[in-house]
Amino acid sequence: MSKKPSLPKGTRDFGPEQMFKRNFIIETIKKVFEKYGFMPLETPAMENLSVLTGKYGDEGDQLLFRILNSGDFLSKTQPADFEEGTKSLVPKISEKGLKYDLTVPFARYVVMNRNDITFPFKRYQIQPVWRADKPQKGRYREFFQCDADIVGTDSLVCEAELLAMVQEVYKCFAFDAYSISISNRKILEGIAEVCGAKEEFSRFCVILDKLDKIGKEKVFDELALLGLNKQSLHRLDQILALSGNNVEKLDALLSLLNESEIGQKGIAETRETLDNLSLLGFLTDKVLVDFTLARGLSYYTGMIYEVKPTTIKMGTITAGGRYDNLTGVFGLEGISGVGISFGIDRIYDTLEELNLFPQAKARYSKLLIVSFDDAAQKHSLNLLSKLRAAGISAELYPEPAKLKKQLGYADKKGIPYVLLVGSEEMKNLQYTLKYMETGNQDSFSIEDVIKHLLEETN
């Protein structure tokens, strides 16, 4: 008859235990965002497909979840539409899709509200997004993005502030085993230029990005296939071999890229970002200039950065960069933006693996009232409201079940105190307060119970 229920592929439930931890992460990040002057924004789960399509490349378009039009959506189609195939049919039966990321809806919002927004506009947004991807571990069809962006200025102060926020957030988690890699698209373009790979820039980057995954030799093999000559590969080898601290590396790179104007610009931007960060009072030793960083280059145009844990096997937990002309596709030119995205799921896994979640205090009720019979239940309702009025989270077992059951409930739910209410207690207005951990118990008036618990909390 009834089938076992199931979840769509690549989606998850978050149980209470997980939600406490997720909320802890989200609340912490939110507080830091707000401390830096970012304001909250939410956009709908669905957008018109005209907003979404064409923004993420051909592959991205295929990963969009499309929503069928309401009603008899086939009535507006012709047999010819079917014959022409999916591409022709889809626009006629689907006008909306689930959002794929937070950046494009944000750009849409900025354009629609350009007259009311005070620029530079700093917003943060924490919402689920959907991708019709093939799920794997740490990769889902529904997942949360946690973004903060600044639009309407190209000041490199913004980059520094975002990097400062990264460090503040992880400090709040007491998590220190990470490193921030930074680079600049312009540096990469400069490297590609002096290596004669300017025409094949994006493929050049994709290959370069695999460096720590497949090793230098294979990367060089692939680059040779791409058409780089020996001289170019030698130059690249020199660049990759640069060592020393960030300043030394950037200085050395400057001379190696002296033929590339854009490369020089990228180096200058990187320097300024690092300067700004240290002026903000942050150590830059967590920040590592890495010329091979080549993520998200389809949209980033300036500084790019990526955060990874150093002591455990885990992918990128935070990433971001600058994208010029964010709103250009929606007809508003000349608005530059820079943003950062925290990967909540991976941060969760990291904190879990390193055992960094704080011991949960008072996550559940502080006290459970256990009543012996119906009369005690009624009597307990008044006690319950007194406890709650005093700010103590308390609950009453909703039926006068056997004590074993009620106490077992408190035990499993981790409720530290139990208040027993029976005929004896009601007669004297002295209630039995039991401390579950030790099993000790004593009699108190309700006022003393409240007093006791409030002292305990402080």
Next chain:
RNA sequence: GUGGUUGUAGUUCAGUUGGUUAGAACGCCUGAUUGUGGUUCAGGAGGUCGUGGGUUCGAGUCCCAUCUUCCACCCCA
């Protein structure tokens, strides 16, 4: 999208070359204990073996399809 992998009780897993009534641990329920949880002891419930076909006298076991899980690529958070 390409290639591989997984699925047996609420959970983690056994289950012989295809052969009676599919097991264990933990969890759950009941009792020992009608005013006291965790520990202990006794008992109990719980499975269309992912789903649908097929081969066979006979399928958890073999074959096909499909869904799901995980992994590698592509890409990405």
